[in-house]
Amino acid sequence: MKQESSMSAGVTLQPQGSPILLVEPDPESRNSLLQILAGDGYPVETAETVAQLFDRNRWSDYFLIILEHDLPDGSxxxxxPRLKQLAPSAELLVITSRTRIENMILAFRTGVADYFVKPIDPDLFRSSIKRILQNQSVSSELLQTQAELKAIVETALEAVITINRSGLIQSFNPAAEKMFGYRAHEIINQNVSVLTPDAIRAVHDRYLTRYLETGQASIIGSRRELMARRRDGSLFPIEISVTDLPQFGLFAGIIGDISERKQAEQKQADLTRAVAVAAQQERRQLADILHDHLQQVLVGVRIHLDIAKNDTTDEFIRQTLTRADELLNQGIEITRSLTAELNPVVLHEEGLVTALEWLSHNMQERYNLNVTLDLDRQAEPQHDTIKVALYECIRELLFNVVKHSETTEARVCMSLLPENKIEIVVSDQGVGFDTEQLDHQISDASGIGLSNIEFRLSLINGKFRLESTRGQGTVARIIASLTPIENAALSGEF
Known part of the structure; x- marks a missing residue:
């Protein structure tokens, strides 16, 4: 006889209203079991033969059927099998006078919940029924939870898709149907890679296999922005969150169409880029005014001062004119320097490498900063917007070295990377700083700061990383695309 442990302390189950069906031809055994069941408050219906057993209509009423192994009119x-078909939600408990182990094994193989050999121990019998009742309660709650979850998924505004360990789609809610253009019955049991661009489709199964073998995931457990593919072949941006459900052998993905958000972000980026370009044009115009007009006027004034100085015989007037000439010369130098900073002509005419060589000389002359250059001319940007943005970022970083590093040495390296990208590294061996205090410690000479560098780089598909440790210097690393952003792919380069 199967030995059942007693229920855990504190668990109290009340007999449910649905009756138990007891099928027992032996009067003594039947009465004994009725006393146990009635004493515990279970409603019981009885039958003595197979004919009486099946002479009823409402099979869904029973939560438990207790069945004698040997009935007079059937095996x-x-x-x-017939009971399982008629009462699929009822548990079956077999009682018998036989002790043959093969009967017990056969019963359990056919889905019997428990098996008792007479005479039946009342305590073990009660414990078994309580366990069955508890399991049915848990199953009922689970079914209800599953039904509620299904209702939530079916009415969710976001697409919800589940796939198995082989990457085959197992469920596809109405929002997913609307988003991707497939009906659920068309897409279920297809590989989920059918919803991805061709470039991702080729490696999708490899990512899944790697996760299952190593546990290393690039998307599971986080929110990611990706490109997806509709039934008509069109691509669109999505935000996806994937959860592993190992207990069910499934992955669940919640997907949102972010096309409108991306369009709004693109419009904002286009507007920002247009403002930045307009500002650059204004700076070039101001530089042209300084160079073509103000400097010419100042040079003309200086010529006239020189004539007046040579024509006068009054020593006091000569000294005054000489002092005015010196001040005027300083003003000319300031306007030339300002013109070069606003719009270095050499940058547009000769390129970034030559402009950085000029900048290196200028930093030495004005700030006593010795800048070592290691520049790969093959990495020379051709697009004006990219050249200007990179030049201004490098200049900002060198200003930071002057102001904060407490060193007179800096290094600028420029190299070509694969996929038509450029890397620029500005480094020093100065005092360094705590990167957690960036906002408080770092600002450029004009007070704009590192946020301006990141802004400029965002206009050309660039990224910026700053590394520093107190006493060990600073390394600023820029990686940008040499392809103008208006020609870059929708999915981006980074």
């Missing part, structure tokens, strides 16, 4: 092998 249990014939009865059990």
């Amino acid at each position: 249990i092998e014939e009865v059990l």
Whole structure:
């Protein structure tokens, strides 16, 4: 007889209103079991034969059917399959006078919940029924939870898709149907890679296999922005969150169409880029005014001062004119320097490498900063917007070295990377700083700061990383695309 442990302390189950069906031809055994069941408050219906057993209509009423193994008008092998069909939600408990182990094994193989050999121990019998009742309660709650979850998924505004360990789609809610253009019955059991661009489709299964073998995931457990593919072949941006459900052998993905958000972000980026370009044009115009007009006027004034100085015989007037000439010369130098900073002509005419060589000389002359250059001319940007943005970022970083590093040495390296990208590294061996205090410690000479560098780089598909440790210097690393952003792919380069 199967030995059942007693229920855990504190668990109290009340007999449910649905009756138990007891099928027992032996009067003594039947009465004994009725006393146990009635004493515990279970409603019981009885039958003595197979004919009486099946002479009823409402099979859904029973949560438990207790069945004698040997009935006078039929075998249990014939009865059990029919009972399973008529009362699929009822548990089956077999009682018998036989002690043959093969009967017990056969019963359990056919889905019997428990098996008792007479005489039946009342305590073990009660414990078994309580366990069955508890399991049915848990199953009922689970079914209800599953039904509620399904209702939530079916009415969710976001697409919800589940796939198995082989990457085959197992469920596809109405929002997913609307988003991707497939009906659920068309897409279920297809590989989920059918919803991805061709470039990702080729490696999708490899990512899944790697996760299952190593546990290393690039998307599971986080929110990611990706490109997806509709039934008509069109691509669109999505935000996806994937959860591993190992207990069910599934992955669940919640997907949102972010096309409108991306369009709004693109419009904002285009507007920002247009403002930045307009500002650059204004700076070039101001530089042209300084160079073509103000400097010419100042040079003309200086010529006239020189004539007046040579024509006068009054020593006091000569000294005054000489002092005015010196001040005027300083003003000319300031306007030339300002013109070069606003719009270095050499940058537009000769390129970034030559402009950085000029900048290196200028930093030495004005700030006593010795800048070592290691520049790969093959990495020379051709697009004006890219040249200007990179030049201004490098200049900002060198200003930071002058102001904060407490060193007179800096290094600028420029190299070509694969996929038509450029890397620029500005480094020093100065005092360094705590990167957690960036906002408080770092600002450029004009007070604009590192946020301006990141802004400029965002206009050309660039990224910026700053590394520093107190006493060990600073390394600023820029990586940008040499392809103008208006020609870059929708999915981006980084």
